[in-house]
Amino acid sequence: MLQLENLFYHYPKSKTVLEDVSLTFTEGNIYGLFGKNGEGKSTLMKIMTGLLFPKSGQCKILGQHMSKRSFSSLQNLFLVPEDFELPNLTIGVYEKIYSPFYPAFSKHQFYELLEEFKLHPHEKIARLSFGQKKKVLIAFGMATQTKLLLLDEPTNGLDIPSKSQFRKIMAAAVDQGRSIIISTHQVRDLHSLINHVVILDNCKVVFDHSLSEVSENLWFGRASKMAKEAILYTENSFGSKAVMKRLDQEETEVDLELLFNAALNNPKGIQSVLKQTYHGV
Known part of the structure; x- marks a missing residue:
């Protein structure tokens, strides 16, 4: 679906x-792209969509180079950016103008999602709150039916009920065979939604594993219940909960926030466990 090979990027007169970012995103998955603020998540998404060009390396969607920004490539992706401006139109007129750019666009799904978000097609976009505008973009992005959907900090501006609606809508999208990449630093908002985690730190990919692989090989719980040598990361602010080698313990639910902190603080330890098991060592 989407391949990134040895990407390097820097802004003019900047670090x-x-x-050397290399990643592969496949259909039928929801990816969580995590990292601290300023770690390049938004930049990476712009490269994925052809809005920025890497200094070296390449980005391909369905075998086509995104740097060429071909019509067929752009029809297969949609980006919901973190910061955006929408035209001063009604929601219905916005749909009529922009939906023809996406051949698989589903008007039925778009207006169904508007109803879910308690928005009316006759409402003027300019009069909506930031959170409501984001709902319009999310609904439109879902309705495009593109093979690749990218969302940059999609839960920013959404209240708690809206975040629940968002997770419900995203979960339904997996059945459509799409590849969805959600970039955020708010790890908790994606709990029980994503099935693959990618973490950026210090300009590089420090973690790239499916949650099934994580749950098979790592154990999340109280550090006191495991042998000291099994502990990979622990944090007192979590009530001494820790990330450990699973060994012969029963499978536990993946704690995304603990996993994120562990990957940043002990990347070699986490990777050694996952790689050894993955390669059958």
């Missing part, structure tokens, strides 16, 4: 933002 490197992305260094």
